[in-house]
Amino acid sequence: MGIKAQNISKSFKNVTALKNISFDVKEGELFGLIGPDGAGKSTLFRILTTLLFADKGNATVAGFDVVEDYKNIRKNVGYMPGRFSLYQDLTVEENLEFYATIFGTTIEENYDLIKEIYIQIEPFKKRRAGKLSGGMKQKLALSCALIHKPKVLFLDEPTTGVDPVSRKEFWEMLKRLQQKGITILVSTPYMDEAELCDRIALIQHGKIMQIDTPQEIINHYPKNIYNISAENMHNLIECLNEYEHNYSVYPFGENVHYTDKRDLFNSQELYDFLQSKNLKDVEINNTIPTIEDVFMELTK
Amino acid sequence: MKRFIGFIKKEFYHIIRDKRSLFILLGMPIVQIILFGFAITNEINNVDIAILDHSKDVTTQEIINKIASSKYFSIKEYIANETEIERSFKKGKIKAVLIFEKDFSKKLTKENNASIQIITDASDPNTANTISNYINSILRNYQQQINKNIHLAYQINPNTKMIFNPELKSVFMFVPGVMTIILMLVSAMMTSISISREKEFGTMEVLLVSPLKPFQVIIGKVVPYILLSIFNATVIVLLSILVFEMPIEGSLLFLVAENILFIITSLSLGILISTVSENQQKAMMISLVTLMLPTIILSGFIFPISSMPWILQAITNIIPAKWFVIILKGIMLKGVGISYLWKETLILIGMTLFFIMLSIKKYKIRLE
Numbered sequence: 001m002g003i004k005a006q007n008i009s010k011s012f013k014n015v016t017a018l019k020n021i022s023f024d025v026k027e028g029e030l031f032g033l034i035g036p037d038g039a040g041k042s043t044l045f046r047i048l049t050t051l052l053f054a055d056k057g058n059a060t061v062a063g064f065d066v067v068e069d070y071k072n073i074r075k076n077v078g079y080m081p082g083r084f085s086l087y088q089d090l091t092v093e094e095n096l097e098f099y100a101t102i103f104g105t106t107i108e109e110n111y112d113l114i115k116e117i118y119i120q121i122e123p124f125k126k127r128r129a130g131k132l133s134g135g136m137k138q139k140l141a142l143s144c145a146l147i148h149k150p151k152v153l154f155l156d157e158p159t160t161g162v163d164p165v166s167r168k169e170f171w172e173m174l175k176r177l178q179q180k181g182i183t184i185l186v187s188t189p190y191m192d193e194a195e196l197c198d199r200i201a202l203i204q205h206g207k208i209m210q211i212d213t214p215q216e217i218i219n220h221y222p223k224n225i226y227n228i229s230a231e232n233m234h235n236l237i238e239c240l241n242e243y244e245h246n247y248s249v250y251p252f253g254e255n256v257h258y259t260d261k262r263d264l265f266n267s268q269e270l271y272d273f274l275q276s277k278n279l280k281d282v283e284i285n286n287t288i289p290t291i292e293d294v295f296m297e298l299t300k
Numbered sequence: 301m302k303r304f305i306g307f308i309k310k311e312f313y314h315i316i317r318d319k320r321s322l323f324i325l326l327g328m329p330i331v332q333i334i335l336f337g338f339a340i341t342n343e344i345n346n347v348d349i350a351i352l353d354h355s356k357d358v359t360t361q362e363i364i365n366k367i368a369s370s371k372y373f374s375i376k377e378y379i380a381n382e383t384e385i386e387r388s389f390k391k392g393k394i395k396a397v398l399i400f401e402k403d404f405s406k407k408l409t410k411e412n413n414a415s416i417q418i419i420t421d422a423s424d425p426n427t428a429n430t431i432s433n434y435i436n437s438i439l440r441n442y443q444q445q446i447n448k449n450i451h452l453a454y455q456i457n458p459n460t461k462m463i464f465n466p467e468l469k470s471v472f473m474f475v476p477g478v479m480t481i482i483l484m485l486v487s488a489m490m491t492s493i494s495i496s497r498e499k500e501f502g503t504m505e506v507l508l509v510s511p512l513k514p515f516q517v518i519i520g521k522v523v524p525y526i527l528l529s530i531f532n533a534t535v536i537v538l539l540s541i542l543v544f545e546m547p548i549e550g551s552l553l554f555l556v557a558e559n560i561l562f563i564i565t566s567l568s569l570g571i572l573i574s575t576v577s578e579n580q581q582k583a584m585m586i587s588l589v590t591l592m593l594p595t596i597i598l599s600g601f602i603f604p605i606s607s608m609p610w611i612l613q614a615i616t617n618i619i620p621a622k623w624f625v626i627i628l629k630g631i632m633l634k635g636v637g638i639s640y641l642w643k644e645t646l647i648l649i650g651m652t653l654f655f656i657m658l659s660i661k662k663y664k665i666r667l668e
Contacts, residue, residue: 051505079505087501090314
């Protein structure tokens, strides 16, 4: 009864945006669509929120068909588009009030649902939405999307352009909303946020590459991964790329993540190789893969 | 209904919060009508002229006095010979020179024939034409006066009478035009901009994914501008009555009804434009090019339609503003009612229905 998508395909002129997308979101689940910009996430959101027609395939949201029953879907979902759809020249309070009225409800009626979020921006309720910070805009947009107590919540890249503290708070809020029985489909380009979802779908070039819980996805990572650091990261990457046994080399934060072609990998051998290239302060440690590593592996 | 009122309330916030646009919206009719009324005018008043009098006798003095005493001309200088004419024009002070031939009075009485030459500065052809007409009519007038006691066997007296705007006040011609432009601008351009703004800022996406019906969104967008346009039309009519003493000959109620009809025509055009433009800038450009320019140039309010090439004359028929200008002139200046203007009114209604149908067909309940 959450979301069910079957073989959804969509192209614009010559560009294929989505290829044969199928996935299910259970009722009350927090489901993440993880993928870089241009992977087709927003297009999928628009098809599910009845804003676009799919070329092929079908989908239901909260039990309603996205084509035939679009009117019922529009009554039962909350949608927060990539660009926060707020009226910049209206105040915080006026924005919320407007969305409440057009969905036929009032702020008071559903105040308990948005209370925790709204209370943080309530001190600024007379301020125009255009003058809010990114984090506050995001909270207001979420409040607006929630004001009519939707069964399913669609959040298209809600944390893009928002500071790390607000991002963390935002995910805590989503967890609490989930506990109130709301099904949530959220998309994000940030891999670290993926681990906060119940289940995720990794999406790239309009195709879903893997669907599972974040833990299972990590468990299925086929290789041993090594975290390598040295004084000069640029030289380190160059040297590792020269190393004949390397399978993958990519920067990860301040370090480099490395996998080897061989099943039996001797870190001492690599250490000696790097030393011979005059790299200083070389450190090699075995590490646990993350969603980002999985993603890099899948897109290889 | 509550949803709808909430939506209209939001629209009013948008209009009131945007102080600059609001100022333009409300100030423009006043500025335009005053500009057209006072500055851009075809009338002549106290035009400076020069006199070159070769005879300097009683008759020429009488004529000069007659011209000088009219409010249209004031005599700037008397020049002594032909060579000074050009110098005088070049200084740019005078618009016309009046030259009396030698022995004017003598010739007139002896030969029954004397000549006056009028030289006008045709770098401004309209004014030059008007000046020569005015001088001619003053001379004709004088001629009749001196011939009063003499009975001529055959004589044709053209007796021109200007009706509907007997004083030839150009402001009377401009009021209908300005009214048309303002209503078009406020209704069509502002609605198209305001609808496409929702698209540009992405708020349209959420409006679509809401239980609001498309026609509610559109009507909600349009209502504030109907009120604004009615207010503007009222200001224009009041200004023309109070400041320019323009008589409104026809029924005021009929005038209001026709105004509302034209406002709806413009609004439906605005909606149509918004369905094809995805941002404010495009909406504005389309409005300016397809609505404003034709309204100003082809509606017949500045340039007479009858003197356009046939192809342009044909095009004017599809310009709603043309029909509205005819209706306005009919009501305001001629004082005629629906029995004379039913054809134009029907054409406007037809156009409006056509635009509304087209916009409904083009309005998308989805993003594509």
